[in-house]
Amino acid sequence: MNQNNNTFIYRELYNNLKEDILSFKYDSNEKLPSKREMAQNLNVSVNSVKTAYEQLLEEGYIYTLERKGYFIEPLEKLIVEPQTTHTLTTTAPPQEQQYRYSFSHMSTDITQFPVDTWTKLMKQVFKNYSHRLSAIPDLKGPIELRQAIAKLVSYKRGIQCNAEQIVIASGTNVLLKQIMDVMADDSKIAVENPGYFRFRDILHKTNRTTIPIDLDDRGISMSAIKAAAPDLVIVTPSHQFPMGTIMPISRRIDLLNWLTKTNGYVIEDDYDSEFKYNTDNIPSLYSFDKSDRVIYLGTFSKTLMPGLRLSYMILPTSLVEQFEHINNNVIPDFSMLNALTLYLMIKDGHYERYIKKMHHLYEDKRAQLIEQLKQSFESKIKIHDTHAGLHFIVEVETEYSYDDIETRAKCYDIELYTINRFTVAPVSDQTKYKTLIIGFSQLEIEAIPEAVNILKQVLIH
Ligand SMILES: Cc1ncc(COP(=O)(O)O)c(C=O)c1O
Incomplete structure (x- = not known):
């Protein structure tokens, strides 16, 4: 053994003893040589043996009896069933595909993103909110960001809500799963066809009955909805995804009236309403709702970037308590650092200027x-x-x-x-x-x- 390196000697002794114990070279309860004897036998320092014995003791390979010494812990042989061992088929890590030109609907242009401002604000978060970063985040997201969003959606989307109705998460997929948790297991859910396939996937994985509903020139077909009688409808009224139809007011009223009569809910996926060209912003479906039937989904993936992973929902007041109750012990999955940085970006006006x-x-x-x-x-x-x-x-x-x-x-x-x-x-x-x-x-x-x-x-x- 290399006497010059105590750490190395201890690791080698520890590894050798561990392997011998695991391969049953020692009997159960067999006494190990004392630290001094072992040190003499191997011509190493007593300290190295002591550290190796203590590590084995800590991990439960040996036990000690007062004034008697160290003994081998009785161990069972680990059963290995050959048929249950899986070999991981290692494929080459997927190469990030870089296209010459992208006509993707999912990405955003981030060449103009104010990186320096974001970095400066992030430093401010470390300085002024360190207590928030070093604790478990609030279930629904930092209250400052939720209040800022409540203000934004009020003048941008005509939505009057309380910050307590707002929930931040790391994506609308996560939010949809959270919504499923508050819906009855046997709920029937109507989705637009064509529509956002990722939502269909999630609904499928949560064993929900999904009913694809065809579109007409005003968006989702009301006659098909009435015939299918779902408990929840998912729509993209501001800019149907992917067909682009803007749902006119008559269809919105028709949908809301039907939901009020049937006690159903609608998820309004308002994924890209910030961008309207040569037209005014069209008010959200939520802003017309007088019966607490709309669950609103918003995202920063389009206005900022999908890689930020920050989205939010606005729950109808009737679902807030249930949401909080179900998620009582849940640690939320969004980044508090990004959420607070985004809050500062909105508060200081950088977000509006960037949009x-x-x-x-x-x-x-x-x-x-x-x-x-x-x-x-x-x-x-x-x-x-x-x-x-x-x-x-x-x-x-x-x-x-x-x-x-x-x-x-x-x-x-x-x-x-x-x-x-x-x-x-x-x-x-x-x-x-x-x-x-x-x-x-x-x-x-x-x-x-x-x-x-x-x-x-x-x-x-
Ligand atoms: C239809 C639709 N809904 C929602 C989203 C936003 O998803 P997320 O907030 O999870 O990034 C997108 C993003 O591309 C989308 O296309």
Whole structure:
């Protein structure tokens, strides 16, 4: 043994003894040599033996009897059933896919994000809120942020609510699971078709009965809802996802009246309402609700970035107590550091200024992309030009099937999604026009002509 390194000697002695004990080289209750004897036998210091014995004692491999010495703890052999051992099939770690151009609806442009301001505010959080960071976060999120959100939604979305109705979480998926916890197990849930497939997945995993409801030109079909009689409806009224329809007031009133009559609930997923072009903000469904029937979902994934993982819900007053009761012992999963930094960003006006800046940028990108698509595809494209959000729908005349389009997009190194990603059942390939979701947030303005040119090669040539 290397006498020059006490730590090394102790680790080696400890490991050797542990292995000998586990391979039953010692009998149960057999006495180990005293520390001095062992030290002499191995020509090491008594201290090294003492540290090794103490570690084995601590982990329960040996026990000690006063003035008698150290003994081997009786151990059972660990049963290993060959059929239950799983070998992890190691595949190469997935490479982060970097596309040449992205038409994704999910991303945001973060090139203009005020990184220095965010970092400065984060430092302020460390300085002024250290007591909050070193404790378990409040179940519903820091009250300061909830109050700031209550103010924001009041003037932006016409929502009058109390901060106690607001719950912060690390994403709308988490919030949907929390909503499921307060809904009866046998609730029937209506979802838009096409719609947000991640919500459908969660509902499926929580064993809920989901009823896909088709859309008409005003959004989710009321006659289909009435026929299905669900307990909960999930809608995206400000900008139907993905088709883009803005639900008119008549349909909103129809939906709310039906919910009031049936005691049902609706989840209003207001995922990108901050971006409206050439139109005023359309008030939320929640702002029309007089019967406590709307659960509102909001997110900072579109206004700031999806990687922040901060979203919120506004519960109807009737569900707040139940939510708190069910989650009594739950430690929330959002980052308190990010939540408090976001609070400061809103409070000091940086959030509003950033949205305004991004609004102009997205408006430009969108206008130029639409112009370029029209020029390039001419009569072969129909653009559903809803003046909202970070994506729009196009129908393109092409001989390719939906599968072909997806494969070709990959070959041309562009990120592109077709309607098939969002429908419950695959859409027929027999139609002359194929429906695509065109997100524009990641496209740089100067690159739009080339990106559209490649898109044309994918779809037409
Ligand atoms: C339809 C829809 N709802 C909600 C969200 C927001 O999800 P999260 O807040 O979990 O990022 C998105 C984000 O892309 C979305 O597309």
